Amino acid sequence: MAPAGSQHWLASGRASPRLVLAVVFVALLLDNILLTVVVPIVPTFLYSTEYEGARSSESPALPEATPSAPGAPPFSCSDTTTVPAGGFSSPGMESSPPAPARGCLQGGEFLAQENTRVGLLFASKALVQLLVNPWVGLLTNRIGYHIPMFLGFTIMFLSTVMFAFSGTYTLLLIARALQGIGSSFSSVAGLGLLASVYPDDSERGSAMGVALGGLALGVLIGAPFGSIMYEFVGKASPFLVLAFLALLDGALQLCILQPSRVSPESARAAPLSTLLRDPYILVAxxxxxxSNMGVAMLEPTLPIWMLRTMCPPQWQLGMAFLPASISYLVGTNLFGVLANRMGRWLCSMIGMAVVGISLLCVPLATNIYGLIGPNAGLGFAIGMVDSSMMPIMGHLVDLRHTSAYGTVYAVADVAFCVGFAVGPSTGGAVVRALGFPGLMATVGALNVAYAPLCWVLRSPPAAREKMAILSQECPMHPKSYAPKEAQRELPLTEEAENVQ
Incomplete structure (x- = not known):
């Protein structure tokens, strides 16, 4: 009886959209924990292994720097040392009260160069993912979503183990790039699978909001978890924990998903070039x-800016992102349902405006508590945009092309990757040229300027043949969402349009 019962459970599980949603949720959760767990670890790890290691090998007996006075400029605590003539510091010579055990980091020039190197390391994941995404979209349209998703888990597990045991910048760079490949398979296949098992637009929006909640929870857990584990346990510890969780996710995929199933809509999928010429898909x-470029630029630059201006302990570098993560989790789950009622285009427009305002307020903070408000507003606003635009992508394909979702969610993931590639790779250079406040002002103004374009998505038109079908099915609302009967006819009319 037990084998028969387990087979019945597996059969019902494979047919359950909720269990598919759970698998996608866990996959996005682990991907984004690994994405953000390195944010507080890499800057301090490279500083301790490269800068402090080089200084200790050159002058092992060099005395520690005396902390600067409270009224000194921010850079003085990282670039200036106060050492008596005899080479030993004396308590009587200190004019300021005792400072915390850990002060600002020294080596201003090294930290300035590290902005660029850390930014390139963070951007390597998005750059690789950007190149792989189109091929993953084509692959999912041909063989289905299940095999690519499991392949993504395998690559992600290897990347996590490599992060745990990498001790040089080069190995960390390779591990980050490998993560980009695994993330491409997991995210494109996972979102496409969700869109296929939730054909109703309202249910799809709610499911996308829950799945993006896994993304948000990963971002929420990653940075604080990484900073605390790194400081109190060691560098490898957070990655080994993630590797164990990845194995559990792989076992869940093997039990629930159907790796041998082939997608039936592969022959009618709209090509990538057609989607990239669609102005509505490009606006989304x-x-x-x-919107995601703002937080992408914050990841490599905010910890180093905090080290130079606030002199925080290591654990605060990750905790600074906690308000953004919590508010993003709230925003995605709240507007996954609410955005469909008030208009997804309006949610996105308001969200991008709030993103810009929040970024402008980040440099005004003088301690970690001053970052709570701007970061919380930033995370909430990005949650509004993401939970609105991801369902719009699926709706635009249903309305204007064919209902095969691998390619369109490859485009959506490419958009994420461009933001997370351009942001970190150029953020360090912009900080050196304009300073950290100038960087935040530039990205904030860009979001505010782009926000009005979301109005274009208020009522996107269908293709000509599809509009005729929709007007026959829904004469009172010719631009409303297509019924399921009309959606089944849409791919055939799109093929006729392409032939003409």
Whole structure:
């Protein structure tokens, strides 16, 4: 009886959209924990292994720097040392009260160069993912979503183990790039699978909001978890924990999913070039790109800016992102349902405006508590944009092309990747040229300027043949969402349009 019962459970599980949603949720959760767990670890790890290691090998007996006075400029605590003539510091010579055990980091020039190197390391994941995404979209349209998703888990597990045991910048760079490949398979296949098992637009929006909640929870857990584990346990510890969780996710995929199933809509899928020429899809992709570019630029630059101006302990570098993560989790779950009622285009427009305002307020903070408000507003606003634009992508394909979702969610993931590639790779250079406040002002103004374009998505038109079908099915609302009967006829009319 037990084998028969387990087979019945597996059969019902494979047919359950909720269990598919759970698998996608866990996959996005682990991907984004690994994405953000390195944010507080890499800057301090490279500083301790490269800068402090080089200084200790050159002058092992060099005395520690005396902390600067409270009224000194921010850079003085990282670039200036106060050492008596005899080479030993004396308590009587200190004019300021005792400072915390850990002060600002020294080596201003090294930290300035590290902005660029850390930014390139963070961007390597998005750059590789950007190149792989189109091929993953084509692959999912041909063989289905299940095999690519499991392949993504395998690559992600290897990347996590490599992060745990990498001790040089080069190995960390390779591990980050490998993560980009695994993330491409997991995210494109996972979102496409969700869109296929939730054909109703309202249910799809709610499911996308829950799945993006896994993304948000990963971002929420990653940075604080990484900073605390790194400081109190060691560098390898957070990655080994993630590797164990990845194995559990792989076992869940083997039990629930159907790796041998082939997608039936592969022959009618709209080509990538057709989607990239669609102005409505491009507007939605641009909103995803520019709104996420703000937090992408914060990841490599905010910890180093905090080290130079606030002199925080290591654990605060990860905790600074906690308000953004919590508010993003709230925003995605709240507007996954609410955005469909008030208009997803309006949610995206308001969200991008709030993203810009929040970024402008980040440099005004003088301690970690001053970052709570701007970061919380930033995370909530990005949650509004993401939970609105991801369902719009699926709706635009249903309305204007064919209902095969691998390619369109490859475009959506490319938009994410462009933001997370351009942001970190150029953020360090912009900080050196304009300073950290100048960087935040530039990205904030870009989001505010782009926000009005979301109005274009208020009522996107269908293709000509599809509009005729929709007007026959829904004469009172010719631009409303297509019924399921009309959706089944849409791919055939799109093929006729392409032939003409």
């Amino acid at each position: 992709a641009g909103a995803l790109c520019f």
